[in-house]
Amino acid sequence: MSLYRLNVFSLQRGLLKIENNGMMKFSYKKMMKISFNYGLTKNLNNLSKGGVGFRELYDANPLQKQFSDILFDRADEPATASSWNTFDEKDSLLEDELIRGYYKLANANKNTSVKTVLDQAEKDVKTKDPRLVHQVLMRFARTYTDAKQLRLRVPPLILRAPKSTKPKQRPILSPGPMIGVPGKTPENKEDLLEYWREDPNLNEHHEKWHLVYGKNRVDDPNNVGDEKKYLWKDRQGELFIYMHRQIMARYFAERLSVGLPDVKTLDNYSEEIPEGYDASDVAGFESRPAGLKLRDIPDFSTVQNLADARDRLIKTIDQGYFDDVSNSKSIKTEGSIESLDLLGIAIEAGITETTYKNYDAALWGTNYVAFHNNGHIMISLIKEGQNRGVMGDNKTACRDPVFYRWHRYVDDLFVRYQSKLPPNNYNDVPEVHISNQDVALVFKDKIEAIKELTKRTDIEPKVQEWGESHIDDIFKHNISTLETKLKTRSLQLEGDDQPTEIQYLFPREWYYFFRVKNPTKKEANVTFRVFIVPTQFEHQFNRYIEVDKFQRTIKANSETLITRDCDRSSVVSQPPKKTPEELDDNAAIDDEDDTDEDVDYSDYCECGWPFHLVLPRGNSDGLPFKLVVFLSSGELDKIESVRKCGSLSFCGSQQLAGKYPDSKEMGYPFNRPLTNGNLKDTFGNMKNAAIKEIKVKFVSDFPEFTKA
Numbered sequence: 265m266s267l268y269r270l271n272v273f274s275l276q277r278g279l280l281k282i283e284n285n286g287m288m289k290f291s292y293k294k295m296m297k298i299s300f301n302y303g304l305t306k307n308l309n310n311l312s313k314g315g316v317g318f319r320e321l322y323d324a325n326p327l328q329k330q331f332s333d334i335l336f337d338r339a340d341e342p343a344t345a346s347s348w349n350t351f352d353e354k355d356s357l358l359e360d361e362l363i364r365g366y367y368k369l370a371n372a373n374k375n376t377s378v379k380t381v382l383d384q385a386e387k388d389v390k391t392k393d394p395r396l397v398h399q400v401l402m403r404f405a406r407t408y409t410d411a412k413q414l415r416l417r418v419p420p421l422i423l424r425a426p427k428s429t430k431p432k433q434r435p436i437l438s439p440g441p442m443i444g445v446p447g448k449t450p451e452n453k454e455d456l457l458e459y460w461r462e463d464p465n466l467n468e469h470h471e472k473w474h475l476v477y478g479k480n481r482v483d484d485p486n487n488v489g490d491e492k493k494y495l496w497k498d499r500q501g502e503l504f505i506y507m508h509r510q511i512m513a514r515y516f517a518e519r520l521s522v523g524l525p526d527v528k529t530l531d532n533y534s535e536e537i538p539e540g541y542d543a544s545d546v547a548g549f550e551s552r553p554a555g556l557k558l559r560d561i562p563d564f565s566t567v568q569n570l571a572d573a574r575d576r577l578i579k580t581i582d583q584g585y586f587d588d589v590s591n592s593k594s595i596k597t598e599g600s601i602e603s604l605d606l607l608g609i610a611i612e613a614g615i616t617e618t619t620y621k622n623y624d625a626a627l628w629g630t631n632y633v634a635f636h637n638n639g640h641i642m643i644s645l646i647k648e649g650q651n652r653g654v655m656g657d658n659k660t661a662c663r664d665p666v667f668y669r670w671h672r673y674v675d676d677l678f679v680r681y682q683s684k685l686p687p688n689n690y691n692d693v694p695e696v697h698i699s700n701q702d703v704a705l706v707f708k709d710k711i712e713a714i715k716e717l718t719k720r721t722d723i724e725p726k727v728q729e730w731g732e733s734h735i736d737d738i739f740k741h742n743i744s745t746l747e748t749k750l751k752t753r754s755l756q757l758e759g760d761d762q763p764t765e766i767q768y769l770f771p772r773e774w775y776y777f778f779r780v781k782n783p784t785k786k787e788a789n790v791t792f793r794v795f796i797v798p799t800q801f802e803h804q805f806n807r808y809i810e811v812d813k814f815q816r817t818i819k820a821n822s823e824t825l826i827t828r829d830c831d832r833s834s835v836v837s838q839p840p841k842k843t844p845e846e847l848d849d850n851a852a853i854d855d856e857d858d859t860d861e862d863v864d865y866s867d868y869c870e871c872g873w874p875f876h877l878v879l880p881r882g883n884s885d886g887l888p889f890k891l892v893v894f895l896s897s898g899e900l901d902k903i904e905s906v907r908k909c910g911s912l913s914f915c916g917s918q919q920l921a922g923k924y925p926d927s928k929e930m931g932y933p934f935n936r937p938l939t940n941g942n943l944k945d946t947f948g949n950m951k952n953a954a955i956k957e958i959k960v961k962f963v964s965d966f967p968e969f970t971k972a
């Protein structure tokens with residue numbers, strides 16, 4: 265640790281002591297001011313923007329320590345069938361009640377707001393259900409202004425609940441086509457995807473999304489309990505569908521990569537589920553034995569109720585309006601973003617009277633029950649006499665293969681709806697041109713000009729310069745094969761004798777180069793929308809994987825070379841985590857550009873897809889994919905161009921009730937079936953779209969650009 269760092273920490277400790285005496289509030293902004301006199305601004309700025317790892321903050325900041333310790337307390341404790349459950353409507357009311365209590369407590373103790381709530385939570389976690397207290401405390405830290413200013417960090421999932429997060433400790437099967445190879449095919453073929461389903465960062469992404477976007481309605485911390493002042497998460501229902509659709513699209517591609525058959529939808533509730541899930545290594549959760557059927561759960565719900573909910577959703581989609589509100593224009597299912605959103609809400613968590621009111625419905629009918637949530641609960645309690653399985657918790661659900669069978673059904677419902685809607689009308693696309701030959705990919709390690717560089721602010725202009733001076737070469741000799749490999753990292757967890765081995769997929773980093781022509785006399789603001797799809801699935805619009813979305817300006821009457829780093833991806837949690845240390849810690853926010861933009865650090869920043877899984881694995885022959893680039897009008901789309909933390913596409917707005925940063929439907933232009941189910945028929949004749957054939961190859965090794 266450098267002397268500067270030590271100085272920063274002693275300064276911070278001093279301030280905290282003052283705060284604890286109740287004389288002064290601890291805030292980074294105040295620290296910045298004070299530190300100026302000590303000539304420490306730059307270092308402190310790094311600290312405040314997150315340039316320090318979680319463990320260091322934990323040791324240096326007593327409030328961070330107290331906050332973390334509450335989240336550590338009882339985190340791996342076994343769940344019983346009746347433990348607090350995020351999927352349960354009744355439990356969700358308990359959550360609302362507790363967070364209102366914390367907001368009120370904080371509001372009543374303005375000078376020591378966070379400390380007072382932490383002291384209360386410290387007691388609560390011992391006496392109440394720890395799951396409930398953890399959930400509420402994490403939400404409090406993200407939503408309450410004083411807490412946000414403290415930039416308290418939720419400890420990484422692997423440290424918070426290590427025993428229910430660490431992947432199974434058994435060797436992952438070797439590369440190559442694995443199905444049917446003697447000695448290489450596991451007893452349970454589904455195990456082939458353990459490296460993906462059990463990835464701690466993937467599970468944390470899912471957990472964090474549900475924390476940040478879990479509810480469509482939240483309390484305003486300043487107007488607690490006032491029904492008229494509820495805040496509504498913009499397009500939460502639509503994003504629920506889209507975020508899970510993207511997990512599914514990636515899972516479909518991953519299965520294809522290892523040679524597994526497609527995901528079978530879970531629509532027949534009287535059929536046995538042949539593939540089980542062994543949770544003997546997952547602390548706190550029960551295994552789900554193979555060959556069980558859904559059953560009625562006493563005091564909760566019945567299989568018939570689930571089937572009724574399913575049939576009612578189908579009826580709603582097919583008839584074109586929500587039940588009992590056929591007179592209300594606002595919630596007909598006619599394809600407005602509002603109706604997409606409402607259908608997403610109905611599928612995920614059900615529609616209640618408050619939601620109807622928000623949508624200004626003229627008439628409120630009967631509740632839609634929480635179809636998706638109830639499915640999670642019923643699957644997690646599938647074995648009579650057993651406690652909860654991993655499907656009953658957002659931080660573990662993605663580990664079980666049945667998660668994807670359930671979510672395939674959820675997504676198919678939305679596909680059914682989107683297939684009924686009028687096709688996109690592309691009258692509003694900008695007059696800029698990109699052809700199939702104008703898309704190139706270059707591995708970063710092949711770009712000599714940036715070999716010795718490590719800072720993004722140094723690399724980006726160099727790549728642009730290099731690209732412009734090699735433009736003909738790039739488009740003539742560019743690669744069409746991307747690469748992935750498996751890596752292993754080792755992590756010593758507290759209380760374990762052996763270090764935990766985590767095997768994880770990693771991509772060979774690359775740069776995109778796009779050559780875009782603007783033949784008009786006006787400068788054009790353009791949104792680049794980049795997707796990949798396994799060629800085998802290219803006719804299915806819901807299987808396109810978003811890999812990037814960003815805006816650039818194209819000068820009038822020009823041909824412009826656009827460069828883009830793969831790690832800036834709109835789906836990836838920014839800043840990207842790459843080294844083993846980063847993967848098991850919170851992300852450090854880039855502080856290289858000196859903008860004044862204030863980032864409210866919170867677990868919001870940890871929301872987003874993990875960078876290391878940005879590509880599906882592919883196979884050793886090179887799995888064929890199509891890469892599609894679609895240019896839309898930046899003036900109309902209104903997306904953000906720079907995102908310092910979180911993910912543009914999955915985490916929405918940092919403000920509780922802020923607008924989702926894209927005015928197009930999520931997934932656009934893959935939000936509707938393709939013309940004749942054919943990619944070429946849909947975009948082949950459009951001057952603002954390009955299709956490039958690529959392969960994703962799984963290899964044993966490649967040179968890495970980012971040095972650990």
Ligand SMILES: [Cu+2]
Pocket residue numbers: 470474508
């Ligand atoms: Cu989910």
